[in-house]
Amino acid sequence: MKEYTAIKELPYYEELDFYKKQKRIVLQNCGLIDPEKIDDYIEKKGYQAAAKAITQMKSKEIIEEVKKSGLRGRGGGGFPTGLKWQFAKDAEGEKKYIVCNADEGDPGAFMDRSLLEGDPHKLLEGMMIAAYAIDADEGYIYVRAEYPLAIRRLKKAISQAEELGLLGENIFGTEFNFKIHIKEGAGAFVCGEETALMASIEGKRGTPTSRPPYPAQSGLWGKPTNINNVETYANIPFIIDNGAEEFNKFGTENSSGTKVFALTGKIKNTGLVEVPMGLSLRDIIYDIGGGITDDKGFKAVQTGGPSGGCIPAEQLDLKIDYDSLKEIGAMMGSGGMVVMDEDTCMVDVARFFLTFTQSESCGKCTPCRLGTKRMLEILERITEGEGKKGDIEKLEQLGKVIKEASLCGLGQTAPNPVLTTIKYFRDEYEAHINDKKCPAGQCDALKGSYVIDEDHCIGCGQCKTVCPADAITGKKQKAHTIDPEACISCGACAEVCPVNAISN
Amino acid sequence: MKSFSELKEYQNEISEKKKNNQKIDDKPEIIIGMGTCGIAAGAKKIRNAVVDVVKEKNLDVKITETGCIGMCEKEPLMDIKMPGMERVTYGEIEESDVKRIINKHVFEKKIVKEFAIARILE
Numbered sequence: 001m002k003e004y005t006a007i008k009e010l011p012y013y014e015e016l017d018f019y020k021k022q023k024r025i026v027l028q029n030c031g032l033i034d035p036e037k038i039d040d041y042i043e044k045k046g047y048q049a050a051a052k053a054i055t056q057m058k059s060k061e062i063i064e065e066v067k068k069s070g071l072r073g074r075g076g077g078g079f080p081t082g083l084k085w086q087f088a089k090d091a092e093g094e095k096k097y098i099v100c101n102a103d104e105g106d107p108g109a110f111m112d113r114s115l116l117e118g119d120p121h122k123l124l125e126g127m128m129i130a131a132y133a134i135d136a137d138e139g140y141i142y143v144r145a146e147y148p149l150a151i152r153r154l155k156k157a158i159s160q161a162e163e164l165g166l167l168g169e170n171i172f173g174t175e176f177n178f179k180i181h182i183k184e185g186a187g188a189f190v191c192g193e194e195t196a197l198m199a200s201i202e203g204k205r206g207t208p209t210s211r212p213p214y215p216a217q218s219g220l221w222g223k224p225t226n227i228n229n230v231e232t233y234a235n236i237p238f239i240i241d242n243g244a245e246e247f248n249k250f251g252t253e254n255s256s257g258t259k260v261f262a263l264t265g266k267i268k269n270t271g272l273v274e275v276p277m278g279l280s281l282r283d284i285i286y287d288i289g290g291g292i293t294d295d296k297g298f299k300a301v302q303t304g305g306p307s308g309g310c311i312p313a314e315q316l317d318l319k320i321d322y323d324s325l326k327e328i329g330a331m332m333g334s335g336g337m338v339v340m341d342e343d344t345c346m347v348d349v350a351r352f353f354l355t356f357t358q359s360e361s362c363g364k365c366t367p368c369r370l371g372t373k374r375m376l377e378i379l380e381r382i383t384e385g386e387g388k389k390g391d392i393e394k395l396e397q398l399g400k401v402i403k404e405a406s407l408c409g410l411g412q413t414a415p416n417p418v419l420t421t422i423k424y425f426r427d428e429y430e431a432h433i434n435d436k437k438c439p440a441g442q443c444d445a446l447k448g449s450y451v452i453d454e455d456h457c458i459g460c461g462q463c464k465t466v467c468p469a470d471a472i473t474g475k476k477q478k479a480h481t482i483d484p485e486a487c488i489s490c491g492a493c494a495e496v497c498p499v500n501a502i503s504n
Numbered sequence: 505m506k507s508f509s510e511l512k513e514y515q516n517e518i519s520e521k522k523k524n525n526q527k528i529d530d531k532p533e534i535i536i537g538m539g540t541c542g543i544a545a546g547a548k549k550i551r552n553a554v555v556d557v558v559k560e561k562n563l564d565v566k567i568t569e570t571g572c573i574g575m576c577e578k579e580p581l582m583d584i585k586m587p588g589m590e591r592v593t594y595g596e597i598e599e600s601d602v603k604r605i606i607n608k609h610v611f612e613k614k615i616v617k618e619f620a621i622a623r624i625l626e
Contacts, residue, residue: 002617
């Protein structure tokens with residue numbers, strides 16, 4: 001193979017499998033411009049949409065355009081953005097606020113972080129347009145303190161925009177004033193819920209309150225407030241610049257545009273992708289993601305983080321949009337996509353996600369506080385081999401009640417991973433409970449003791465050396481044996497065996 | 505910014521300045537992916553290695569940063585943009601590879617196949 005080549009032999013980005021099916025609207029500049037230089041952003045037509053909106057459009061026209069675009073909340077809820085703006089615009093009040101929810105907290109999700117780090121001005125521009133549209137003059141970005149680089153770049157971006165007069169007073173020579181503050185969140189997952197988030201900005205304990213009143217009527221400090229996610233705002237400059245029709249060319253009928261996903265887990269090309277809505281899971285996981293690590297079998301994909309659901313192989317051809325995902329019990333969520341292979345135990349996955357939501361439950365309402373605790377106890381029991389008949393039904397019943405009775409989105413979605421794994425992988429739950437077996441071989445308590453195949457054992461003694469329980473005996477060059485009473489099923493022997501003669 | 509036209513003018517100024525700069529001092533540019541993902545994969549070490557090579561060879565190049573382009577799997581990423589040539593992305597590089605890539609790409613305009621991922625249409 002030649003070590004060096006000419007540039008014309010190299011493929012373009014667009015020709016790589018990873019990028020072929022992507023459409024980058026939100027991430028258009030990420031990885032290409034220097035995020036710390038406002039000139040780089042302006043050169044790529046940056047702030048042009050804001051200038052157009054503020055100097056040439058009435059707020060009504062902007063809201064109409066956003067409505068026509070069909071843009072829906074990218075934080076996961078999928079509420080129509082234009083309508084949300086309309087409510088805030090129509091609300092009475094001298095003082096209004098714009099809030100950006102950058103409290104990204106799902107395990108395995110990093111969409112917002114990449115955008116904030118890679119193209120912070122796009123968010124500022126989107127917020128500016130929203131502020132002008134609803135008559136707000138002040139905005140907050142609520143971003144978690146665990147994102148220090150994102151915060152540093154945002155701060156830099158804000159001060160650069162202020163220097164050029166893009167933020168401040170009489171922007172573009174109009175009456176429009178707008179300033180943006182950053183509020184660093186301490187990392188409580190519940191603060192991603194809008195009412196808890198605003199309480200946190202106000203310096204109160206971050207717990208949700210019941211709605212109505214909605215933030216559009218009474219939000220931050222009781223004033224009409226529009227709150228959207230990072231990705232939602234980042235779509236706005238494109239819509240204003242190119243028009244709703246252009247935006248509508250991408251996506252499906254009820255979910256227009258693109259969605260950013262963070263591909264993680266047992267997938268070859270982990271990374272950040274932006275695809276038109278309506279692409280199938282197969283397209284994303286196999287064509288873009290390159291398939292499963294080590295060419296193992298695909299088992300499930302978890303979308304929407306701890307609030308989402310596990311989608312099985314039968315649904316790989318599902319066209320992804322807000323409604324299709326909801327139909328099968330999952331949800332779009334903010335865009336985390338955790339891919340699992342055949343070695344994953346679905347009961348254990350459900351336990352993992354519930355451990356997360358249970359510890360992040362703020363404790364304000366009983367169904368979430370106690371319900372998730374009881375569900376977790378049952379799941380832990382099942383994975384430890386203590387599952388009882390009726391456990392599955394109890395989980396289903398608890399899940400249903402928690403979904404219906406919880407105060408906020410955290411509780412209302414927390415049972416989803418459990419309910420979807422029961423729906424699609426009920427046999428695994430049954431195997432754990434009835435047969436005391438973990439089909440994927442992941443739950444330690446359910447692993448049987450290991451045995452050595454005497455016909456294949458070469459008597460090298462490596463297993464004997466690593467066994468922490470001294471359960472293996474045998475003479476050099478002779479077949480070894482494992483004492484099933486002493487074996488703790490740790491699997492260390494199977495890992496070192498050079499001839500794969502040990503199994504359980 | 506007092507008006508839309510002022511923004512337009514500013515925009516033109518930036519592109520003009522860039523064009524003129526390119527005419528006057530055509531400098532190669534080395535761009536390092538410095539998102540959290542890049543840094544976690546060792547982008548800071550790569551950046552230091554680039555600075556070292558540039559010092560050692562007394563090169564007149566610009567060293568800049570960018571965010572995450574999405575291929576977290578291939579981090580750390582380093583792009584090289586030579587005057588009159590398209591920007592090329594190299595991935596999964598280690599400190600020890602930096603010198604060879606710069607030597608070949610900047611001095612001989614040859615692409616090091618082992619690490620090259622793609623070129624960017626500009």
